Amino acid sequence: MHIPDGYLSPVFSLGTGVVTVPLWARAASKVRSVLNNRTIPLLAIFAAFSFTIMMFNVPVPGGTTAHAIGGTLIAIVLGPWAAVVGVSTAVIIQALFFGDGGVLTIFTNCLNMAIILPFVGYYTYKLIAGRSPLLSVRRVWAAGIGSYLGISVAAFAVGLELGLQPILFSQNGHPLYSPYTLNVSLPAMLIANMLGASLVEGLVTALGLAYIQANHPEFLTSLRTIVTGRDVEEGQVQKTSLWQVFTIGAVLTVIALFVVGLITGGGSIAHLFGADWSQVNWADVGVMLLITAVIAVILIPLAWFVLPKALKGVGTFFVAIAIIAPLGLIAPGFAFGEGAPSDVKAAFGYIPQGLQQISGWFSAPFDSYNVPLPFFNDANAPLWHAALGYEISGIVGVLLIGLLVLGIAALIRRYLPRPEEALPSHEPESAERPA
Secondary structure, three states, rough: OOOOOOOOHHHHHHHHHHHHHHHHHHHHHHHHHHHHOOHHHHHHHHHHHHHHHHOOEEEOOOOEEEEEOOHHHHHHHHHHHHHHHHHHHHHHHHHHOOOOOOOOHHHHHHHHHHHHHHHHHHHHHHHHHOOOOOOOOOHHHHHHHHHHHHHHHHHHHHHHHHHHHHOOEEEEEEOOOOOOHHHHHHHHHEEEEEEEEHHHHHHHHHHHHHHHHHHOEEEEEEHHHHHOOOOOOOOOOOOOHHHHHHHHHHHHHHOOOOOOOOHOHHHHHHHHHOOOOOOOOOHHHHHHHHHHHHHHHHHHHHHHHHHHHHHHHHHHHHHOOOOOHHHHHOOOOOOOOOOOOOHHHHOOOOOOOHHHHHHHHHHHHOOOOOOOOOOOOOOOOOHHHHHHHHHHHHHHHHHHEEEEEEEHHHHHHHHOOOOOOOOOOOOOOOOOOOO
16 A cells, blocks of 8 residues: 555656645644644554554455555544544655655555545445444444445555556656556455455454443544534443454454455465465564564563553553564565565566666665664574564654654644634624634
8 A cells, every 4th residue: 555666657646745735734724623632642642553553464365465554443533634644644654764655655645545545434434324323333333334445445546546657657668667557456456455454444443443432432422523523412332342342353354364365365275365375484483473472571561560550551552563563574475566676577577767766766764664683693683673673663653653743733733723713703803712
């Protein structure tokens, strides 16, 4: 879903800013009305959550990988304009610090993941939820379905953008940037997401809303007009244990992914999702899992005891997520449209001129979430770098995004009027304006 530099023409990439930048400005103005001492930290937490789950890659049909995003959940709780701010912040930090997605393609990636996804997901959710009670199970289902559709439409947009490049930008019959035509890029993105990442996105969003309903319904009730768009009754929280819902949902998702993987792999477990799993060095995977387990045993209890009471639960959760993030590195293959130029050469026999010239122009400080660790120099050093680097990057990224969102929210509250205050006033100039 993160398009790197070189796969889109710079003219096309920067041109999408004509849509993205005005919507950023609109989002800053609209989100001003919901920012307060309770929602600002919540927006920072949601943005960090979006960043974290985007680090988890799952195998999908075609031998590639994909990930969830979480934008619809932010939109449901704080409104789609807040989702624009939160997910855009995560996408920009990923590009500038971790090399996940290009710098020139920031406008395009934010358009797909931070604008198209949350708005499609949010309005689908509203349509399905209707006038059902705020804490009803129907809204959990609506959240899951809405997020599934939201990320699927965003994937369609990515496929369309990649597939348009050979049509718009070619020289001597050879594409200058992405060589994938529409009949390749659209099915690759849609099938990979609808039969893979979209299922995970739906599960994450549904469980996230169920958790908020059960444990923090005040977030939904205090923002009722944003969540529902109309006045609806609060209702009762579902009686089913959240852990039961999570377990059932997770098991069903794993089963669904396994079945899809078998079908697309021709019935062979060794070629699940069409990938060649024989390429995976399972001995190294075992070492990585051992590393992850040791770090988890040390850091998770430490986070629980060290963090202040107000951040204990959320902080420990993010530490745990960051620690197990390297599990997403196990799946072989790369995400469609996110491969290195060498991957394109292997598929097409050449590297498009524009892709070759632009792809390596910017080097992120923690490129590919790899933190240099000079004190590991043995045969397993790359594994240590991958596992520890991914975890350190996750924790650093969470802190960066949290601080940045808090800063952006403070600036919006300080310098932007509320939307209703920005309207022309017919009162005498001496009249006192509402606070």
